[in-house]
Structure formats: C-alpha cells, structure tokens
Amino acid sequence: MLFHDHFQNFKSYQIPKAQLIIGDMPYNLGNNAYASNPSWYIDGDNKKGESELAGKAFYDTDKNFKPAEFMHFCSQMLRKEPKEPGKAPAMFIFCGFEQQFYLIELARKYGLKNYINIVFRKNYSAQVLKANMRIVGNCEYGLVFYRDKLPKFNNKGKMIFNNMDWIRDNEKNKIHPTQKPLPILKKLIEIFTDKGEIVIDPVAGSGSTLIAAIELERKAYGFEIKKKFYNGALKWIEQTKQIKQDISNSGYAKTELTKIHPTLF
Ligand SMILES: C[S@@+](CC[C@H](N)C(=O)[O-])C[C@H]1O[C@@H](n2cnc3c(N)ncnc32)[C@H](O)[C@@H]1O
Numbered sequence: 114m115l116f117h118d119h120f121q122n123f124k125s126y127q128i129p130k131a132q133l134i135i136g137d138m139p140y141n142l143g144n145n146a147y148a149s150n151p152s153w154y155i156d157g158d159n160k161k162g163e164s165e166l167a168g169k170a171f172y173d174t175d176k177n178f179k180p181a182e183f184m185h186f187c188s189q190m191l192r193k194e195p196k197e198p199g200k201a202p203a204m205f206i207f208c209g210f211e212q213q214f215y216l217i218e219l220a221r222k223y224g225l226k227n228y229i230n231i232v233f234r235k236n237y238s239a240q241v242l243k244a245n246m247r248i249v250g251n252c253e254y255g256l257v258f259y260r261d262k263l264p265k266f267n268n269k270g271k272m273i274f275n276n277m278d279w280i281r282d283n284e285k286n287k288i289h290p291t292q293k294p295l296p297i298l299k300k301l302i303e304i305f306t307d308k309g310e311i312v313i314d315p316v317a318g319s320g321s322t323l324i325a326a327i328e329l330e331r332k333a334y335g336f337e338i339k340k341k342f343y344n345g346a347l348k349w350i351e352q353t354k355q356i357k358q359d360i361s362n363s364g365y366a367k368t369e370l371t372k373i374h375p376t377l378f
Contacts, residue, residue, distance in 0.1 A: 114128070115337060115346055119338055129311050132305065132312070133301070133306045134186075136183060137293055140209060154167070180216065188225065194261060194262050201265065204258045205301055207293065208256060220256075225258035227259050228258050232275065233254070234252055237251065292321055293322075298326075302322075312333050313334045315336050322335065323335050327350065352369070
C-alpha cells in the first residue's frame with residue numbers, strides 16, 4: 114500500500130510495524146545532481162556542450178531532507194525486538210560513502226546501535242568526467258542497522274560477503290532518476306524477512322521496494338510525496354499485483370498479454 118504523503122505523517126495511517134525498513138533518502142544534492150556525470154553534457158561529450166540536465170536536480174524533492182526525522186520514523190516503525198534470537202528486525206539505508214559516518218552516529222541516537230556496511234560493486238561508473246580516466250567510483254554504499262539482537266538472516270546457513278554485485282534492471286519500468294534495481298532490493302528482502310512479513314519504504318520513489326516485496330510475497334507499505342512518482346509507482350504496483358493474480362488464476366500473465374495481442378483472446 115502506497116500513501117501519497119510525507120512519511121512524517123505515518124501515525125494517521127496505522128500501518129503495522131516492519132520486519133525490514135528499506136530507505137533511499139534524498140541526498141539533498143539540489144542543482145548539482147549531475148556534476149561529474151556524463152549526462153551533464155550532450156551525448157556525454159563535453160565538446161558538444163551542456164545538456165538539459167546541466168545544473169538540474171534529480172527531482173525537485175531532493176532538498177531539505179531531514180535524516181533525523183527519517184531515523185525517528187524507523188525507530189518507531191521497526192517492530193520490537195523479539196525474545197528469541199535470530200528474528201530481530203533490521204533497517205537498510207542506501208547512502209553515499211561520506212554519509213555513512215554521520216548516519217552511523219545518528220542511528221545510534223535512535224537506538225539503532227549496531228550496523229553492517231555493504232558495498233555494491235557496479236561494472237560501470239557515472240564519474241568518468243571528473244577523474245580524467247584515473248580512479249573512478251563504481252560503488253554504491255548501504256548500511257544495515259539493528260538494535261541489540263542480530264537481525265533475521267536467511268541464507269540457508271551460509272555467510273554473505275558485504276560486497277555485492279550491482280545487478281542492473283532492465284529499463285522497462287523506469288519511473289525515477291535514482292531508481293534502485295529490483296534484484297538488489299529482492300536480495301535484501303530475502304535475507305532479512307520471511308514471506309508474509311512487513312516491509313516499509315518511507316521514501317518510495319518509483320515504488321521499487323514495494324514491487325520487490327510484493328513479488329516475494331511480503332506485505333509492503335510506502336510513502337512518496339511527489340505526485341509524478343506516486344502515480345508511476347501506483348501503476349507499477351497495480352500491474353505487478355495483476356500479473357501475480359493472473360498467473361495464480363490462469364498460469365500466465367493474461368492481462369499483460371492481452372495488451373500486446375488483444376486479438377488472441
Ligand atoms: C532517492 S528517492 C527514492 C528512490 C527509490 N528508492 C526508487 O528506487 O525509486 C527519494 C524519494 O523520497 C521522496 N521524499 C522526499 N521527502 C519525502 C518525505 N518527507 N516523505 C515521503 N517521501 C519523500 C522524494 O520525492 C523521492 O522520490
């Protein structure tokens with residue numbers, strides 16, 4: 114379920130507490146979002162001049178975000194520590210390298226005292242213009258936070274390395290400029306939750322976390338303030354639910370196929 118509202122208003126919605134919160138906070142980059150990214154220039158070529166993205170923000174809600182309010186939300190909406198070991202809830206935040214230190218300190222103030230850092234390794238870089246082909250960043254970073262007890266960990270008894278490949282999505286449902294790939298979100302959800310449990314994304318953007326959760330049969334809740342993203346996300350969520358329903362009823366994605374080949378049905 115996705116709400117077109119600020120996550121700060123969560124109390125009005127009485128949503129259940131989460132086993133996992135996944136958050137991809139706005140980076141407050143404002144009009145510098147494409148600095149060092151090839152998209153700043155036409156066709157990524159600085160000899161061709163600046164593109165329409167030069168000096169632009171990723172989206173107009175990428176400013177004035179208050180991470181403390183986000184942490185407050187998470188501390189309130191993560192379910193309580195259960196008595197049994199191996200079942201505790203977790204939260205995951207995507208973040209920039211430099212943000213990690215600040216977020217670790219901030220989370221501690223909200224009772225999320227422990228963390229595991231995760232590095233996602235891309236096979237491409239968005240920084241090629243900055244570094245004159247020297248060392249360029251190809252990583253995304255994330256932090257898993259938890260209170261006292263170690264979070265639920267599903268991996269059939271095997272360990273997981275804290276660096277993972279960044280698996281790109283196909284571009285079929287590109288709704289948000291900083292949309293996270295479904296394979297990454299699904300991996301996180303599978304590790305930290307079981308079927309039927311609650312996953313919340315307070316800053317849902319395209320709704321990618323909710324889609325990943327729905328596909329894995331978890332219950333998903335989210336908030337998104339920007340109408341354009343909210344509408345796109347809602348459409349994607351409805352489509353995903355319809356596909357699941359069709360497959361369960363008829364064994365194939367009937368509604369989707371009807372759109373492509375209406376005459377066959
Ligand atoms: C980095 S994006 C999330 C992208 C998302 N992970 C995805 O894969 O599509 C952060 C989103 O948070 C939204 N946002 C910013 N402040 C918010 C707030 N107070 N409540 C809810 N959404 C907010 C922005 O509009 C933006 O779409």
